[in-house]
Amino acid sequence: MLGLLEFNPALDYKLLLAVPLIPLVGYVLQIFLRNRLPHGDKILTGGMFAVACITVYMAAKAIAATHHGEPFLHHSSEVGMQFGWLYNSANVSSQANMIVGVFYDPLGAAMLAVVGVISFCVHLYSQGYMHGDRRYAIFFANISLFTFAMLSLVLSDNILFLFVFWEIMGLMSYLLIGHFSHDPSQPFFHRWATWASKKAFLTTRVGDVCLFVGIFIFYRNFREFWATSAAAQAALPDFHPLRFTHMWEMGRIVVEENGGVFPTWMTVAGLFAFGGTVGKSAQFPLHIWLPDAMAGPTPVSAMIHAATMVAAGVFLLGRLFPLLSPDVLAVVTFFGSITALFAAVIGMTCYDIKAVLAYSTISQLGFMVAAVGLGGVFAGMFHMITHAFFKACLFLSAGSVIHGCHHVQDMRVMGGLRKKMPITFLCMLASTCAIAGLPFFSGFYSKDAILLADWANLLQGEFFGGWAVMALICLAVGALFTSFYMFRLIFMTFFGEYRGDKKEHRYSAMLAAEGFEGPPPHGHDDDHHDDHGHDAHEDHGHEVHESPLPMVVSLCVLAAVGLPGIAALVNGWAEHLLEPANMYGSAVGEWVLGRLPEGIADHASHIGHESHNMALLVSTIVAWGGLAGAIFLYLMRPDLPSRIASKFGLAYVAVRRRFFVDEVVDATVLRPTMRLALVQRWIDEHVVDGLVLAIGRLGRAGGSISAWVDRTIVDGAVNAVGLISQSFGSALRLLQTGRVQQYAALAVGGGILTAAWLILS
């Protein structure tokens, strides 16, 4: 038994390599043979099942090793499995050579298992949910490549390859969010999807550029430092400036040689790298793409919000945590806590079931980012893991509800669904308890850890204490609101009376009237009638039904992880797995721990105990408080919410319009950009084109002069020579008579004269 759980370099690197390759091969097969392969979706799902099994098995090895306190940082160069990229074999020792291998560490192990299991569930679920879609095969291909990118990102041993897969994910999210762009049978979605996919791509691109700049700064300065420092050369004789393990170690040496203070360039680089997280993990102010990403199919939303994409940003923070200076961490805390509160407030007022979940994701990502900023890298990563499961479950349940209600997303037209969709209801309820942080559900443990990190900072003022106060307020209120809006969702959707049979409650018309940011629906669905089965939310009657088996199975799997008992088990594993000493190796881990407040590092210490008690208190109060508020407002007094809303008036409108961030971005970025584009177009059309045309005209004028010279002077000279020869010929021709006898007489006469002259002389 124990032998099976030991890391076996000879075999396990091959297994790990197979993990991203299976979806990649699946993608290639599906994209090229989709018309000939009748069951491509089932093959891909089977492949993903294998991936899920491998990743869980490999994670079990990591858990076993860290449980025994053994180091678990594996790089495939151990078995010589690595390859050179941009490799200059003429100069082997050059640090510009990229050596790429598989990196398997506790954080990667946890993340890989999460991605593997959730991707498998999403694949399975999509077979039911996407059934009958026009671009079903393409959808499966794309979601496979999406999974591939995330799995590879987790296994990348260097930040440049992480960035490569990061970008592939950006592309795939663009394609998947825009899945309905080509489907005019989706009356509301297909224009919104086009717009939302562009928005997601361009917004995250802002962060990606920041990250790229950050990578450059790290690379250049680490190389320079290594070249001048004897200590660095002794510690890392074979230095790869972009490899994570080397970056951590080098960061430690840099700070030590700098007298224990982070140099300015590391702060700058850290801020830029954090910019990547802000874009990818939808932190304020680049969060605007995530709510609109729900224009894609629901499984894609589950994928983006849980396992891939947004998780990548937090994962990057976990990878770079040792390199982030206290100043960077303060900024990280600030943005994380702002985002956590801000999105939770918006989430309370949304009526679209997916919009609630989208803002809840942003808020939860704020929790994770704030946790990392407060030094609780374990808390942040652990919350990412628990959140991945319950958020995937919530999204897939929401998809199941939408599927059951025939593509209605507005919660005001749902209600009373718990009897009609019992399994979906139970799964969603379990995940809601988890995200709200009710005791012994998974979110309870991870939120507890985050609040603990915060209290530990608070109790030790020398660690940016001011930020900890702000973070505490934001996170506690955010958690309260989280609990409230999630139970509001449950009560509006599953309790009360079914409200879906009223004619005026039409989905797209309703959203349009709400001032929803999406482009207005073209043509009302009443006069937009087609036989496509997917668009059946009008005349199929309103028989709500439970979803097909594959969907329900994947819901149950995901919900199970959040349940009490299982959550405690996962918490136990994660505590060992995500200890800094295990995550970054002992030397770097110790260094990292030395920079953190005492309570975070050592739970058994006095401060640790105190923080833990306080965190427990706060998290319990806010979880139950939110639940109680939701029960009161949405079960006991359903008339109250609208009255409260009207009382708040302008403030309510501001929240409802998402604090006008989209409008601000529109006014400050989009419009000036468009206007600049118009100016540039004018310049292009008039100045640049004019210049080119002028050059063309000049050339043409020169050409016609040259043609004239050619025709008159050069041709004239040639013709003149011909004419002269001709006229000479004509003149000489007159001498000839053509009479043979005359010639003969002349010849004889000439002969006689010659003879006479010879004789006489």
Place this chain on the structure above:
Amino acid sequence: MGLGAYIAVSAALFAIGIVTIITRRNVLYILMGIEMILNAANINFVAFNRFGDNGLDGRMFAIFTIILAAAEAAVALAVVLNVFYLFNSVKPGEADLLRE
């Protein structure tokens, strides 16, 4: 009778041939004039052979010339025939295409 008499006859024959070629209006006479010139040369060959000591060379040349004259006459008559077909006349003054 010395060498001078032979050469005189030969020169006379040659002069008659030349005059014939230049003056006659019929190609056939011109051919005859050519034959006379050739025979004037033959007389010279034979005469110089008789009065010199070059073996049989002169006489051999004379015989060659006679054969040559026969061949030449055949060719010339063919040419004349073709000229006649072309111009419908055998007068050399009328075959003056080269002049154009």
